[in-house]
Each structure stands twice: as C-alpha cells, then as structure tokens.
Amino acid sequence: MRKSLLARLPSALLLLAVVLLLSSCGWSLWDAPMTTVRPKSEFGRLTHQIFMLISWWTLGIGIAVEVGLLWACYRFREKPGQPIPKQVHGHTVLEVSWTVAFAVILLIFAVPTIPVIFETQAATPAQAMRIDVSGRQWWWEFRYPELKVVTANELHIPAGQLLAFNLHAPDVIHSFWMPQLGGKRDVIPGRVNRIMLAPDGPGEFPGQCAEYCGMSHANMRFRVIVQSKADFDRWAADQQKPAVQPTDPLAQKGLELFSQTTCVGCHTITGVSGGVLGPNLTHFASRKTLGANLMANTPENVAKWIENPGHMKPGALMPDLGMRGEQTKALAAYLLSLK
Ligand code: CUA
Numbered sequence: 001m002r003k004s005l006l007a008r009l010p011s012a013l014l015l016l017a018v019v020l021l022l023s024s025c026g027w028s029l030w031d032a033p034m035t036t037v038r039p040k041s042e043f044g045r046l047t048h049q050i051f052m053l054i055s056w057w058t059l060g061i062g063i064a065v066e067v068g069l070l071w072a073c074y075r076f077r078e079k080p081g082q083p084i085p086k087q088v089h090g091h092t093v094l095e096v097s098w099t100v101a102f103a104v105i106l107l108i109f110a111v112p113t114i115p116v117i118f119e120t121q122a123a124t125p126a127q128a129m130r131i132d133v134s135g136r137q138w139w140w141e142f143r144y145p146e147l148k149v150v151t152a153n154e155l156h157i158p159a160g161q162l163l164a165f166n167l168h169a170p171d172v173i174h175s176f177w178m179p180q181l182g183g184k185r186d187v188i189p190g191r192v193n194r195i196m197l198a199p200d201g202p203g204e205f206p207g208q209c210a211e212y213c214g215m216s217h218a219n220m221r222f223r224v225i226v227q228s229k230a231d232f233d234r235w236a237a238d239q240q241k242p243a244v245q246p247t248d249p250l251a252q253k254g255l256e257l258f259s260q261t262t263c264v265g266c267h268t269i270t271g272v273s274g275g276v277l278g279p280n281l282t283h284f285a286s287r288k289t290l291g292a293n294l295m296a297n298t299p300e301n302v303a304k305w306i307e308n309p310g311h312m313k314p315g316a317l318m319p320d321l322g323m324r325g326e327q328t329k330a331l332a333a334y335l336l337s338l339k
Contacts, residue, residue, distance in 0.1 A: 043197035044182025135174030152279035158232035175211035215315030254334025
C-alpha cells in the first residue's frame with residue numbers, strides 16, 4: 001500500500017503542476033480581451049453574480065463529495081482477516097434527502113436567475129436607445145432607427161445610456177456576444193430576442209458570434225466602441241451625412257466602376273446605390289477594420305478583398321467580380337474616401 005502511494009508521487013506532483021499552471025493562466029485570462037469576469041455593465045454584473053453563486057455552490061458540493069468519498073475509503077478500508085461486510089441495496093432516507101437537497105439547491109440558483117432573464121430582455125422602455133442588430137453570414141449590421149444611422153461590424157454606443165438591442169437573423173442562427181459588456185443571446189430567424197444594458201464607461205471591446213453558423217463563423221467578429229455622449233453624438237452626426245463626392249481622380253474612377261457593376265445590387269452608398277445584401281458603405285472609411293473585424297481597413301486589404309473575397313473569408317457571399325490591378329486600386333481609393 002505504502003509502496004504504491006510512493007509510486008504515484010510523480011503523477012501527483014505532475015497533476016499539482018498542471019493545476020498551478022492552469023490557475024496562473026486563469027489569473028491572466030481574467031484581464032484578457034474576451035474576459036467575462038470583469039463586467040463593464042450592470043447586465044454583466046448581474047450575470048456575473050449568478051455565475052459566481054453557482055460556481056461557489058458547485059465548488060462547495062465538489063469538496064463535500066470528495067471529502068466524504070475519501071473519509072469512506074479510509075473508514076471502511078479492508079483490514080486483514082475481516083469478513084465480507086453486510087450486503088445492502090438502497091437507502092430510502094438517504095435517497096430522498098439528497099433528491100430534496102439538490103432540488104433546494106437548484107431553487108437557490110433559479111430564484112436570482114429568473115428575474116435577470118426577464119429584466120434584461122423586457123420590451124424597449126422609453127428612455128432606451130434602440131439598436132437593431134442583424135446577424136448575417138458572416139457579418140453584423142447595426143441600425144439606429146431613431147438616428148437613421150446604419151453601419152456594420154463596428155458598434156458605437158454611448159456610455160451610461162440604456163440600450164435596447166433587438167436581435168434579428170435574416171439567414172441562420174447566430175449568437176450576439178460582447179463578453180466584457182455581459183451580453184450574450186441567440187439570434188434566431190423568425191423571432192426577435194432582446195438584450196438591454198447600459199455600458200459603464202468609454203472603452204473598446206471585442207464582440208464575436210458565439211453560435212456555430214457556418215464556414216466563417218470564427219470570422220464573424222465586431223468591435224464595440226463605447227464613447228462619451230459628446231463623442232457618440234459627433235460620430236452619429238457624421239454618419240448621418242450623405243456620402244462624400246470623391247475629388248481625387250483615382251477615387252472618381254472608383255466611383256464610376258462601383259456604379260457600373262453589380263456592387264450597387266448589394267451595397268448601399270447613400271446617393272449612389274441602394275443594395276441591402278451587404279454592409280452599408282456610405283461611411284466605409286470611418287471603420288478601422290474590414291470583413292467583420294478580420295483585418296485593418298487599408299487600401300491593400302480592400303484591394304485584396306475585392307479581388308478574392310472567398311480567400312479572405314471562406315464562404316463569403318460576395319463574389320469575385322473579376323476586377324484586378326488598376327480597377328481594384330481605384331475602387332479601394334473611392335471606398336477609403338468615404339469618411
Ligand atoms: Cu454567426 Cu457564428
């Protein structure tokens with residue numbers, strides 16, 4: 001017995017090392033961009049409190065079960081010359097009590113959870129700003145109906161303002177997730193789910209589709225930019241302006257190309273086209289990233305995207321329109337003039 005314990009020492013030490021390593025990773029993960037344990041909104045704090053309640057209870061139950069198990073192993077261990085113990089089957093009192101105990105524990109979890117579910121997906125109250133979110137394959141559209149602003153993949157929101165997100169899915173099921181702000185909810189065709197939250201203060205946070213939705217699910221990201229009220233109002237005012245007319249000859253050529261090809265069938269540029277299948281490009285150059293936060297919004301990347309969208313984002317609905325070289329340069333120059 002003693003020998004076998006000694007023989008197990010190296011594996012026990014290895015297990016301890018793994019646990020320590022994981023817990024140190026855990027400490028740094030807590031401050032990582034996709035962290036959910038440093039909530040930056042009231043919704044985030046409410047869900048985090050429920051998460052911690054469940055975590056502490058399960059930790060306690062885990063410890064109690066392990067201690068009980070170890071005690072039973074020690075207390076009822078085999079001794080030399082001992083006869084076979086009395087054979088029993090079932091124990092009504094024990095079985096009824098642990099069934100009742102766990103039902104009570106589940107009730108302890110349910111009581112604080114149910115109000116949070118109702119509170120955070122209530123109908124839009126008057127003081128909330130409405131934002132219609134559409135999850136599409138594979139990008140996000142954000143509409144601000146009161147402000148008459150439409151944008152894609154970069155969500156600007158004012159700090160401290162109650163926001164009511166209405167989640168739409170024109171194609172397949174997605175999940176709208178802003179880890180640090182606490183919001184995560186399925187986006188389902190045929191119904192409108194809601195998230196209501198108010199971000200604490202300015203900052204930039206990553207967002208991500210959290211439900212497998214096809215080939216480029218992992219490429220369905222977005223940026224959340226929480227701004228002061230003044231900065232947000234400035235941004236919204238810029239977005240409300242019509243698209244700028246290009247002055248640079250290369251960009252002018254790009255506008256001509258854009259207007260003469262099937263680009264106009266899918267993309268809106270106010271005053272130029274009215275397509276709604278792809279992202280609204282009226283203020284394309286005001287966005288820092290391209291392809292649902294896949295890459296920086298630079299002339300090289302825009303040109304690469306136009307020449308081979310399916311390579312940049314596998315499965316992308318945008319076709320290769322056969323434009324190359326000078327044509328894509330001109331188109332990139334035009335799109336990046338749309339501040
Ligand atoms: Cu959309 Cu995953």
